[in-house]
Amino acid sequence: MGFLRRSVVKFMVLVGSAIFGIVAGVAINAPYQALVSAAANVNVSIQDFSFQKENEEIVVGDTVRWTNRDLAAHTTTSNSGLWDSGSLSQGQAFSFTFATPGTFPYFCAIHPSMTGTIVVSQPQGAPRPALTSPPNNTVLGNFNPTLTWQLPEGSTQYHLKVTPANDDGPGVNVIGNATTSFTIPPPPQWYGLLPDIGYTWMVRATTVQAPLDENDSGWGEWSPSFRFRTPVVTSSSIERVSPSNGATVNSLTPTVQWSNSNSNIFYYEVQISKDPAFGPNAFLYWELRHGGVTSPPNSYTVPSEFPLESNTRYVWRVRPRVQGDGTPVEWSASSEFIVPGG
Numbered sequence: 507m508g509f510l511r512r513s514v515v516k517f518m519v520l521v522g523s524a525i526f527g528i529v530a531g532v533a534i535n536a537p538y539q540a541l542v543s544a545a546a547n548v549n550v551s552i553q554d555f556s557f558q559k560e561n562e563e564i565v566v567g568d569t570v571r572w573t574n575r576d577l578a579a580h581t582t583t584s585n586s587g588l589w590d591s592g593s594l595s596q597g598q599a600f601s602f603t604f605a606t607p608g609t610f611p612y613f614c615a616i617h618p619s620m621t622g623t624i625v626v627s628q629p630q631g632a633p634r635p636a637l638t639s640p641p642n643n644t645v646l647g648n649f650n651p652t653l654t655w656q657l658p659e660g661s662t663q664y665h666l667k668v669t670p671a672n673d674d675g676p677g678v679n680v681i682g683n684a685t686t687s688f689t690i691p692p693p694p695q696w697y698g699l700l701p702d703i704g705y706t707w708m709v710r711a712t713t714v715q716a717p718l719d720e721n722d723s724g725w726g727e728w729s730p731s732f733r734f735r736t737p738v739v740t741s742s743s744i745e746r747v748s749p750s751n752g753a754t755v756n757s758l759t760p761t762v763q764w765s766n767s768n769s770n771i772f773y774y775e776v777q778i779s780k781d782p783a784f785g786p787n788a789f790l791y792w793e794l795r796h797g798g799v800t801s802p803p804n805s806y807t808v809p810s811e812f813p814l815e816s817n818t819r820y821v822w823r824v825r826p827r828v829q830g831d832g833t834p835v836e837w838s839a840s841s842e843f844i845v846p847g848g
Contacts, residue, residue: 547721549573550622552580552594552614557622565627566607566728567667567708573599581615582622589672590615603669605706605731635664635709635729642732649699649736649770650692653707655729657684661711663718665725668707671830675700681720684711697772697798701739702832706731741825741838743768747804749843758813758845762822763805764797764838772798773827776806778814782821782840794827817847 547568551558553575562570572582574594582600583590588610591600604610604626614620639654640646657664661684668678668690676698678690690698699705708731714724747763749755762776774795780788791812797804808814823840 550582551575552582552620555580555617555620557582557612557614557620560622561625562622563625563627564604566604567710568626569601569603569673570624571599571601573597579616580620582612583615585611585613601673603667603673603706605669605708605728634658634727635661635711637707637709637729637732640732640734644734646734646736648692649701650690651734652687652689654687655709657686657711658726660713662715663712665710665712665718665720666707667709668705670700671704671706671832674830675703677705678707679720681718693769693772694798697796699736699770700773700829700832701736701771701826702828702835703830704733704735706733708732737770738833738835739768739771739826739828740835743771744824744826744838746822746824746838746841749841751841752843754844754846756846758816759808759810760814760843760845761802761805761807762824763802764824765804766797771826772796774804774824775827776822776824777837778806778808778820778822780815780818780820782842784821784823784840814845816845818845819843820845 548562548564548570550562550570550572552572555576555578557572564570572591572594574580574596577596579593579595581591581593589602593616594600604624607626610624610626612622612624635658636656638656640651653666653668655664663684664682666678666680666682666688670677678698680688682688690696708728710725710728712718712724712726714722718724743766745765745767747765749760749762762778774797776791776793776795777784778791781790784790791808793806795806800806814820819842821840821842823837825835825837828834
C-alpha cells in the first residue's frame with residue numbers, strides 16, 4: 507500500500523507495486539507562480555553505516571531528504587523526537603522540513619552509533635512577515651482556507667509554504683507579487699488538503715525587484731510558523747454504487763464504484779475479500795485510490811494479474827484515507843457481490 511506524496515501541481519501515488527504521476531490541475535493565475543516541491547532542498551545519503559554528510563547546515567524552510575543506500579535498514583530519528591522516519595529499506599527515502607532555527611542532532615535507531623546533526627539558521631534579507639489568519643492552531647471548517655499575513659514595508663514578492671505533518675501528502679509552495687493572502691484551491695481545482703492532518707505554514711518576503719525562485723539568496727527570513735488542522739471526516743457520506751449489494755458480476759476483474767456527497771474527499775482506501783471480517787483467512791485486496799482521477803471516478807478495478815475466484819461470494823468496503831498525524835476513520839458498511847462459475 508502506498509501514500510500520497512508532497513507536491514503542488516504534481517504528486518505521486520504509490521498503489522500496490524505501480525507508481526502513477528498525477529497532474530492535479532491547479533489553476534493559479536498571475537501573479538502567482540506555482541512551484542513543484544516534491545524534491546528536497548538538501549540530500550543526505552545513508553551509506554556505509556553513516557550519514558553522508560554527517561553535519562549539514564541549512565536555513566529555515568529548507569527540506570532535508572535522507573535516502574538509504576545500504577542493504578541494511580536504517581532510520582533517521584531526531585534526538586528530541588521531532589521526526590522519526592521509521593525503518594528505511596534500501597532505496598527508500600524520508601523528508602523533513604525545518605520550520606525553526608536551531609541545532610538538531612539525530613541518529614539511527616537501529617544502529618545508534620550512526621549520528622548526524624542538522625544546523626538550521628535564519629536566512630538574511632528583508633524583515634519577516636507576520637502571519638495573521640487563520641490564528642495559530644486553528645481547526646479549519648473547510649478545505650480551502652484563505653491564509654493572510656502582513657508584509658514588511660517595501661516588500662516586492664512573497665514566498666508561501668504549507669507543509670503537512672510528517673511531510674505526508676501534498677503541500678503548497680507558491681511565489682507571488684507583494685499581496686497579503688492566498689486561498690488554497692479546493693477539489694477539483696486542486697486535489698490538495700487531506701482530512702484530519704496538521705499543516706505548518708509560513709511566509710517570507712523580499713525587496714528585490716527581479717523575480718526570485720525559491721533557492722535565491724535574496725529572500726528574507728521566514729515568519730514564525732503557524733499551524734492549522736483540516737476537518738475530521740467520516741465514511742457516512744460514502745454511498746456504494748456498484749455492484750449493488752448481493753449482485754452477480756460478470757467478470758473476474760470487476761470494478762467497484764462509490765460516490766461521496768462530501769466533494770472535499772478524494773483519496774480512499776478500498777478493501778475486497780472473501781472473508782466478511784476482512785481478516786487474514788483470505789487474500790485481501792487493500793488499495794489506495796485517488797477518486798478524482800480513476801475511471802470511472804471513485805472506483806477500483808481488480809487487476810487482471812490477480813483475478814477473483816469463480817463461484818465465490820466477496821465483500822468490499824471503502825473509507826477516506828487519513829495520513830500524517832491524523833487518526834484513521836471507520837470503514838463504510840460492507841457490500842457483497844457474487845462471482846459466478848466459469
